[in-house]
Amino acid sequence: MTTDQVNNLREKVLWVWRETLAIHRRAPETRLASSLSVIEIFVALYYGGVLKFSASSPLDEERDRCIISKGHGSICMYPILADLGFFAMEELQNVCQTGSFLGGIPDPVIPGYETVNGSLGHGLGVATGIAIALKTKKSDRSVFVVTGDGELHEGANWEAIMFASHHKLDNLHLIVDNNNISMLDYTDSIVSHSNLLERLTSFGWDCVEVNGHDVVAVLNILLEKKNKSRGKPKAIIAKTLKGRGVPGLENESLSHIINPKPELIDELLDRESEL
Amino acid sequence: MSIKPLAMRDVFLEKIWQEMSVDFLIFFVSADFGSPVLDKIRRDFPDRFINVGIAEQNLINITAGLAIEGYKVFAYAIAPFITMRCYEQIRVSLALLSEVRPMNVNLIGVGAGYSYVVSGPTHQCYEDITIMRALPNFQVLSPADHITAASLFDGCVANTGLRYLRFDAQVQPILYPLEAPTVSDGFYLYQKGDKVCFISTGFMTHTALKVAEKINKIGFKVGIIDIFDITNFTREGLKKVLESYSAIVSFEEGFRGRGGLDSMLFEFIAESELNLKTLSIGVDPGYSFELGSRNEIHEKVGIGTESAVKKIQPFVQTIMKKS
Numbered sequence: 001m002t003t004d005q006v007n008n009l010r011e012k013v014l015w016v017w018r019e020t021l022a023i024h025r026r027a028p029e030t031r032l033a034s035s036l037s038v039i040e041i042f043v044a045l046y047y048g049g050v051l052k053f054s055a056s057s058p059l060d061e062e063r064d065r066c067i068i069s070k071g072h073g074s075i076c077m078y079p080i081l082a083d084l085g086f087f088a089m090e091e092l093q094n095v096c097q098t099g100s101f102l103g104g105i106p107d108p109v110i111p112g113y114e115t116v117n118g119s120l121g122h123g124l125g126v127a128t129g130i131a132i133a134l135k136t137k138k139s140d141r142s143v144f145v146v147t148g149d150g151e152l153h154e155g156a157n158w159e160a161i162m163f164a165s166h167h168k169l170d171n172l173h174l175i176v177d178n179n180n181i182s183m184l185d186y187t188d189s190i191v192s193h194s195n196l197l198e199r200l201t202s203f204g205w206d207c208v209e210v211n212g213h214d215v216v217a218v219l220n221i222l223l224e225k226k227n228k229s230r231g232k233p234k235a236i237i238a239k240t241l242k243g244r245g246v247p248g249l250e251n252e253s254l255s256h257i258i259n260p261k262p263e264l265i266d267e268l269l270d271r272e273s274e275l
Numbered sequence: 276m277s278i279k280p281l282a283m284r285d286v287f288l289e290k291i292w293q294e295m296s297v298d299f300l301i302f303f304v305s306a307d308f309g310s311p312v313l314d315k316i317r318r319d320f321p322d323r324f325i326n327v328g329i330a331e332q333n334l335i336n337i338t339a340g341l342a343i344e345g346y347k348v349f350a351y352a353i354a355p356f357i358t359m360r361c362y363e364q365i366r367v368s369l370a371l372l373s374e375v376r377p378m379n380v381n382l383i384g385v386g387a388g389y390s391y392v393v394s395g396p397t398h399q400c401y402e403d404i405t406i407m408r409a410l411p412n413f414q415v416l417s418p419a420d421h422i423t424a425a426s427l428f429d430g431c432v433a434n435t436g437l438r439y440l441r442f443d444a445q446v447q448p449i450l451y452p453l454e455a456p457t458v459s460d461g462f463y464l465y466q467k468g469d470k471v472c473f474i475s476t477g478f479m480t481h482t483a484l485k486v487a488e489k490i491n492k493i494g495f496k497v498g499i500i501d502i503f504d505i506t507n508f509t510r511e512g513l514k515k516v517l518e519s520y521s522a523i524v525s526f527e528e529g530f531r532g533r534g535g536l537d538s539m540l541f542e543f544i545a546e547s548e549l550n551l552k553t554l555s556i557g558v559d560p561g562y563s564f565e566l567g568s569r570n571e572i573h574e575k576v577g578i579g580t581e582s583a584v585k586k587i588q589p590f591v592q593t594i595m596k597k598s
Contacts, residue, residue, distance in 0.1 A: 108375045115343070115376075116367045125333055126368050129340015136302075136322060137344070156364065159333035 001216065009215045013043050017245060018269060019079035019092065025265045027096035029104045033243035033255035034073025034148065037179040040212055041146060041238055044219035045175075046080050050226060051144065055085035058111045065130050067114050067145040069123025070177060071105050072256075074146075077112070078102055086112040121154025123147055124174060128160040131172040131233075142226060144173045149193050150182030158203075164233040165204030172233040173225060174205070177212065179242035183256045200235045212238025213275070245275045280449050283424035283442040284385050288312035290428040291349055295320050298432065302341050306334040306352035308385070313351070331356050335364035335382075342369075342378035347432060353391070354384030354400040354441060358407055369437050370410040381431045382439045387417065387477050388528025388558075390444035392569045396562045400441075404476075404527065405534035407439040408506050415505040417441040419450050419480035423503050426455035443478050445569075450480060450501060461508025464516055468498030471591050472517060475526030476502050476536050479556070482573070483526045485580045486587060495591050497524075505539060514547045522552035522594045524587055528578060531557030554590045556583045 016039050024032040045051050045066060054060040068074045075095075082089045087101075087110070094100035101109050105118040115126050127145035134141055151157070164172050178196065180187050187193050200207040210221050218238060225234045243249030246260055246268065289312050295301045296319070303316050304325045317324040327333045331352055338350045350357065358365070369380055384403060391398035407415045416438055418424040424442060431438060456463035465480070466487065475483035480501040487497050498520060502508060517523065523544070527536040537555035544551050558576045565575060573579035577586075 108372060115339075116372050119363060119367050122336065122364065122367050125336025125364070126340045126343075128333075129337035129342075130344055131340070132325065132337065133341045133344030133346060136346075156332035156336060159327070159330040160336060163327060163330070163333055163337070 001219075006216055009043060009047060009219065012047050013040055013215050014275060016043060016076050016079050017275060020076040021246070021265050021269055023075055023078060023092060023095050025262060025269070026093065027104070028259050029096050030075045031072035031104070031256060032075070032246070032260065033249050033252075033258065034070065034179070035075040036244040036246065036249070037212065037240035037242045038070060038073060038146065038177040039076050039244075040215040040218050041175055041177060042074075042077060042080055044215055044222055045144060046084060048219040048222065050219065050222045052141065053084075053112075055112070058086060062141065064141050065114055065127070065134075065143045067123045067127040067130070067143065068106065069117050069120070069145055069147045069151065071118050071120050071151075073148055073177070074106055074117070077106060081110070081112040086110075120148070120151035121156050124157050125160040128164050128169065128172060131164065131169040132167065134171055135169070142171045142173060144175065146175045146177065149176055149178045149180060149187055149196070152176065152193060152196070153182070153187075153191055161200065161203050161205065168231045169233045170229045170231055173222070174233065174235040175222075176235065176237045177240055178237050179240040181242040181251070181253060181255060185253050189253075196237055200237075204232060205235045206230055206232040207235040207237065209237045209239060212240035213244065278422075278449055278452055280446050281421045282310075282444075282446050283418060283421050284310050284383065285312050286421040286425045287383065287428060287440070287442070288316065290425060292316050292319070294432055295323060298347070299323075300345060300347050301432070302346045302348045304334055304338055304341070304348060304350045306331050306356065308352045331360040332364050335361045336368060338380055339364070339368035339372060339378070342380045343372065343376045347379040349381045349383060349431075351383045351385075353398060354386040354403055355398065357382050357384045358400070358403045358439065362406060366410060370412045373412050373437055377435045378437070379431075379435050380437050383442060384439060385442045386444045387441045388443070389569050389572055390478070392572065393566060395564055401529045401558050402533070403439070403441060404505055404529050404536055405538070408539060409534065412437050414438045414507045415441065416503060417476040417505055418503045419475075419477055419501050420447050422449055422451040422455045426458050427503075430458055441477060447478060448481060456501070456503070458504075459509065460512055461504030462500050462502040462513055464498065465501050466499040468496045468520075470521045470594050471495065471524065472498035472500060472520040472522070473524050473526060474500045474502055474536070474540055476505065478528050479526035479578065482578065482580055482583065486583045489580070489584050490587060490591055493588065495595060497591065502536070505536060510543065510547065513543070514549065517544075517547075517549055517551060520551060521597070522554070522590070524554045524556060524590065526556045526578070526583070529557055530560045531555050531577070533560055552590075552594060554587065556586065
């Protein structure tokens with residue numbers, strides 16, 4: 001990867017972070033913190049050449065499928081999809097407004113969204129069905145699914161996790177935004193995911209941990225895993241910080257339901273900050 | 276030549292097996308639930324047969340994933356499990372997602388009502404009509420014999436949509452020996468009558484026939500409608516038939532007054548501005564662990580032939596007197 005490519009990715013991360021803050025400033029009904037932990041993951045997927053997609057034909061048969069399962073926590077996808085041409089950039093001004101298709105939780109009416117994500121714990125299972133379908137079609141396209149770690153408390157995920165390794169679905173990529181915070185507390189204080197890597201590995205997955213805020217590291221792992229077929233589904237556990245970059249939000253146990261003051265957001269947006 | 280009654284699932288699965296050899300888009304997904312015909316499906320089409328194990332949530336998720344990729348999916352499990360264990364998966368990734376992603380999904384639930392007689396309330400199913408008809412985009416199909424069940428198959432393969440097929444686990448007598456009812460009607464006027472019409476679904480159509488015979492013996496000939504499409508029957512057609520009656524009696528092997536067939540019919544009557552008195556024959560709401568034959572249990576919960584006659588006879592007499 002050239003220095004320019006690295007710089008571009010980092011600039012994109014900062015731009016998405018700022019746009020996500022701006023969306024939340026205009027639409028405080030959105031949940032901010034869980035969208036800030038996952039930005040590098042989506043930037044790597046969409047700008048790093050991992051995903052094959054067509055903005056003008058979002059359901060093109062030759063696309064890789066990206067299932068965004070994080071519900072509230074994927075508002076940061078709005079600027080990304082707009083920037084890539086899935087819909088007009090002006091739509092970002094209308095989030096949560098009457099008549100807009102961009103709500104507090106993304107719905108599959110949004111170009112670029114594949115499934116229903118508001119209710120947590122559905123994405124991985126449906127992605128697994130898609131992975132089987134692609135294998136049956138002899139397609140060489142892949143399925144990526146981005147989940148939070150809190151939603152891995154839902155048992156249906158583990159039905160899919162067992163199933164995917166049994167069926168050797170090496171076209172299935174799970175990326176866990178492992179920010180260790182659910183709505184009310186740290187997941188380690190609720191039902192711990194501290195040994196997620198060991199758990200997924202023991203379930204037969206090819207599993208690796210990465211610093212989820214190092215966009216280059218995330219991208220390199222994604223590319224490496226995508227191009228390596230070893231007869232196993234793949235999981236990337238991205239260690240992240242919920243509410244990243246926002247004082248009072250970052251890594252706060254209740255950050256999911258805390259709205260930063262508008263003045264704080266304005267101040268952050270004015271600042272030529274780096275994450 | 277008389278036709279031998281068969282299990283609905285055997286006949287339906289046989290049709291799936293036949294079609295799978297010419298329609299390569301058909302997938303069959305089971306939650307560790309079988310039948311002799313299923314053995315042929317998994318033997319002959321291992322690439323399009325999946326047993327997800329005892330995991331109904333995953334059954335529906337896998338089904339949804341296959342279906343949005345263009346496969347026609349038949350998902351198969353015991354009725355209470357394929358509807359209630361995974362209801363939110365059905366709601367979110369089938370009913371809701373189908374608003375924007377067209378799909379062809381057919382959930383086959385075996386074990387309507389008390390068909391699993393000795394297995395008790397976990398395996399019996401008295402709530403499925405209620406909860407499945409609550410979901411927009413779902414068609415709820417409830418045949419009374421294997422002829423009707425088989426006749427539903429072509430529509431399942433040909434049409435995009437979501438369907439729940441409620442099959443009895445036991446072999447039921449044949450209602451339609453000569454010709455299957457017209458699928459698109461969704462109901463069949465089995466017998467014309469005077470003033471009072473029975474409207475029944477599934478197993479209870481056989482009970483309705485027995486009850487009608489007994490009521491006939493005391494001098495009243497009632498109409499009998501077998502309704503096998505609870506959601507998408509032709510509303511104008513049913514309205515036209517019912518216009519000549521003064522009362523209906525609904526028959527279902529599900530809880531009475533809890534949103535099932537009776538509720539659907541009462542809503543239909545109100546919407547259609549039909550002037551009809553109503554009586555509901557359904558399971559007294561409650562769970563029982565008592566063992567017995569299906570008929571014995573039916574009598575205990577208020578839907579057996581004798582207990583139905585007891586409720587219906589005074590109702591019919593009142594209607595006849597009024598007119």
